Amino acid sequence: MKIKIFIVVLFLMGSPFNSFSQEQKMSESEIAAFKQSVAVMAKKIKTLSTDFIQYKHMDFLSKDIETSGKMIFKEPNTLLWQYKKPYSYSIIFKNGKILINDEGKKSTIDVGNSKLFGKINKLIVGSVSGDLFDDKEFSITYFKTKEQNVTKFIPKDATLKKYIKQIELTFDKDEATVVQVKLIESSADYTRIVLKNKVINAKIDETLFTN
Secondary structure: OOHHHHHHHHHHOOOOOOOOOHOOEHHHHHHHHHHHHHHHHHHOOOEEEEEEEEEOOOOOOOOOOOEEEEEEEEOOOOEEEEEEEEOOEEEEEEEEEEEEEEEOEEEEEEEHHHHHHHHHHHHHHHHHOOOOOOOOEEHHHEEOOOOHHHHHHHHHHHHHOOOOOEEEEEEEOOOOOOOEEEEEEOOOOOEEEEEEEEEEEEOOOOOHOOO
């Protein structure tokens, strides 16, 4: 039950791009160069702070649900998602635990007690850092547009696939960093998270990672 609740929360916390019709598959040499550029940038990132706008698309709604807030990452795997509008909600991934603060109501999930939570933790952190290029965990395809690179990940794990049909990461070509995360559910619903105003390697206040 806890797993289902967390997945629902993750997707409900949930700028459109018009590049889909312009996507072209990368060549093998382009894929190698792209992965190398992301790896080089990932090694440089010690901390990352960014604002985000999140759009949750549900087929039965005429308008996407929009939320916004701030995301802060510190290597190797400490991550804060802080929702500020239209409600206050935060999730912290830290030391193998997930700390949740729902407008003052606090709870903790031990990732080590669940294989699925472990995969979700790795997925979320990897989505931000761009470090998801694991052929053992995902079937991966690579595309390019004029200004962006797009990678599409299909989970191989049967349990994870029940909740997440596909993950799409959109990278800025110049910085080789993630600018959009799209989570497509097993249904036709999906969540898009647009990252903006990124600040890399600024000093981070450690108290931000406390629940």
